Amino acid sequence: MNVRQKLLGGYLLVALMVAATALVAWRADNTSAEQSAATQAEQLARGVAEDIAYGLPAATRDEVVTPLYYSQTGLAEYLRRMHTTQHRDVVVVDQGKYILGDVIDENVGSTFDHDTGDEVAQTIADGVARVFVETSVDYPEGIKQVVVPMRSTGGVTIGAVILEYTPLYDQMMAGARQAQTVILTSASIAMVIVLVLGFVLAGSVTRRITSLTTAVRVIRAGDYSHRVPPAGRDEIGNLARAFNAMAEQLESSAREILAKEYTDSILANAGEGICGVDAFGRIEFANEAAGRITGLGVDGLLRREAALLLGSLTAGTTEELLQRPDGSAVRVEYTVSLIDKKGAVIVLRDVSRQRALEYDLRHQALHDGLTGLPNRKLLLDRLEHALTRSRASGEQIALLYLDLDGFKRVNDSLGHNAGDLLLRTAAERLTAELRPHDTVARLGGDEFAVLLEGASPPVVEALSRACLVTLARPFVLHGREALVTVSIGVVPDSARYTDADEVVRNADVAMYAAKDLGKNRYMIFENRMHEQLLNRLDQEARLRDAVHRGELRVHLQPVVGIADGRMHGVEALVRWQDPSRGLQQPGSFIPLAEETGMIIEIDRWILREACHTVKQWQDYNPRTAPAWVSVNLSAAGLELSDLTDQVAYALAATGLPPHCLVLELTETILMRDVAVTSARLQELRELGVKIAIDDFGTGYSSLGYLRDIPVDVLKIDRSFITGLVGNGRQQELVSAVMQLGHTLGLRVVAEGVEDAEQLALLTVMGCKFAQGYHLGRPEPVGTLYERLDAADTRPTVEA
Helix, strand or coil, X not given: CCHHHHHHHHHHHHHXXXXXXXXXXXXXXXXXXXXXXXXHHHHHHHHHHHHHHHCCCCCCCCCCCCCHHHCHHXXXXXXXXXXXXXXXXXXXXXXXXXXXXXXXXXHCCCECCCCCCCHHHHHHHHCCCEEXXXXXXXXXCCEEEEEEEEECCCCCEEEEEEEECHHHHHHXXXXXXXXXXXXXXXXXXXXXXXXXXXXXXXXXXXXXXXXXXXXXXXXXXXXXXXXXXXXXXXHHHHHHHHHHHHHHHHHHHHHHHHHHHHHHHHHHHCCCEEEEECCCCEEEEEXXXXXXXXXXXXXXXXXXXXXXXXXXXXXXXXXXXXECCCCCEEEEEEEEEEECCCEEEEEEEECHHHHHHHHHHHHHHHECCCCCCECHHHHHHHHHHHHHHHHHHCCCEEEEEEEEECHHHHHHHHCHHHHHHHHHHHHXXXXXXXXXXXXXXXXXXXXXXXXXXXXXXXXXXXXXXXXXXXXXXXXXXXXXXXXXXXXXXXXXCHHHCCCXXXXXXXXXXXXXXXXXXXXXXXXXXCCHHHHHHHHHHHHHHHHHCCCCCCCEEXXXXXXXXXXXXXXXXXXXXXXXXXXXXXXXXXXXXXXXXXXXXXXXXXXXXXXXXXXXXXXXXXXXXXXXXXXXXXXXXXXXXXXXXXXXXXXXXXXXXXXXXXXXXXXXXXXXXXXXXXXXXXXXXXXXXXXXXXXXXXXXXXXXXXXXXXXXXXXXXXXECHHHHHCCCXXXXXXXXXXXXXXXXXXXXXXXXXXXXXXXXXXXXXXXXXXXEEECCCCCCCEEHHHHHHHHHHHCCCCCCCC
């Protein structure tokens, strides 16, 4: 049995003793109530016996008192009054137990035989009062009765008085029960309190003892840091404090032992070199790391003059280049800590790799990872310093902002690896073309900047032209030639501007001005260019709302059959009816739409509008209506995941048959990712839509790809048609392309036919369809319809 069980057992014994005491008190109170009821009933009965034997007290002095014992009438009246006023039933018997008086008249004269123990006869015989329980058929639970002797004035027993005291008994017991309830309730509360106190105290003592025993086991296991809460001022608390004091001593001793072991281990295995120097400056101790860092080994360091090895032994941290015995050098950072009159401790660290890494990180933070050129941050820093020097010395500086024209086309068609190679090559050409002290930086993407210091305006213009020339030369990328140009913004005499950010911003504005004028040129910054840039931003904002405001227009350009001169199909071209500037050609807003992503919304609009327009024409006047309509699809539109759904919806909404719709994509867009493009085009062809290669010959594709890409129409670019007359080689090339297209079952269309000579040559070559200003300019649908309707020309639809 543990301590807790013993304590709980003791408190349980106390609780049982409290319960036993309560039961004894309850029984004593019960017995006392019974005795009090019998005693009081006996006294009442004796008073009644005296009234009957002696007579009632006289009302007057002269009245003669007659005992009721001798007056049958008086006795009956007395007993009736007792029953009525005091609710007491009394029976009077003589010595022979004959009933002399009773509330129930029928019982008078009969023998009293309800005392089964013959208590009445015994009381008459010995004169001792007795109590008994009268039982009968009418009262099966019994009636409590007390019998007392009735004596005459001479002291002779003449009978007995029997008094029922059941009501008195019940009254006394009711009062006793209230007291018993209080006793039992108090005892129950006391028992609960004793048990709760016992449980709490036993738990507290047990926990404290358990805490001590647990602490002993922990200490025995080697953990000397464990402590026992020293609660209380009793014996257990004193024992806990004594235990904690012992544990502290053990812990202190263990720390001293471990400290020495740790020190020895740290010194032996530390990555940093540690040397102990005596008061005379000689090395008395060195660990393995110190020998490795210095190249001398531990034995080579001992007894060596520390000042000869490291130089200064002044307290603090020093960094220097340390020459090793093998001829190599290592950059060392060492810290000297002086010990009062006892020498010093030197901690050495090899920081060679750290310094090299810091240099690399600084270089990476300030240089472009692809080209190795300074990045924007370093350029701005150098430009800021150059501005400061220029303002102080008057030396002229300039900034060139360069953006490659056509780089996106190369990147999209030949891939990102080819694009990266082009950027590296462009960086090398610029660096080679410029002066050694000029800064060439890459700002990101296909943008570069050049900081020219000590450059007069003629020098700035000459170097700008040199940049144009060197970047215009073909780039050889993985066996293929690619051509790009560059647009340059120039800010000469940059020192007149506030800071570097303003100079770069102005150069950027000038670069965009060069692009707006046709690219492949340089433009010197002028303040008006800011207004042009703002106009560009305004145009972008207005273009965003053009579709929703209904400002876009569809113009149709005929595709004519060369053999019959009739219109067979049309190409849908978008125009913008700008409220501010009038009707805008695609070249004035399509590039902006492609840059901003608005081209997707324009593509969706022109597709629905073209289908709707041609379908209405076919329904209203099928004789003059085109058999098909071509709609240009942008690179962004081709990449849409729901492109097929959009085309299917446009056809379903307008009712145009799928074979009447031709989607045109440039050769460059088609060649981005042949596998993905082919899958997307095949989905469109499964709808019944035709696919056309637009501007064929301007990209970088092979003619062999025509076998693999699911196309139906081949449109020869206008650049081949423009130089066709008088150029035999060009004629052979165009003829070969047409023959290849016809062999593959493609519809071949020559674009850009501007005069009759070109048309005649194409006719001789066997070209079937042509398109150009000579055959019909793009015009509104209503104008084209009226012109064809007036001529009453019926188109011939190619099977």
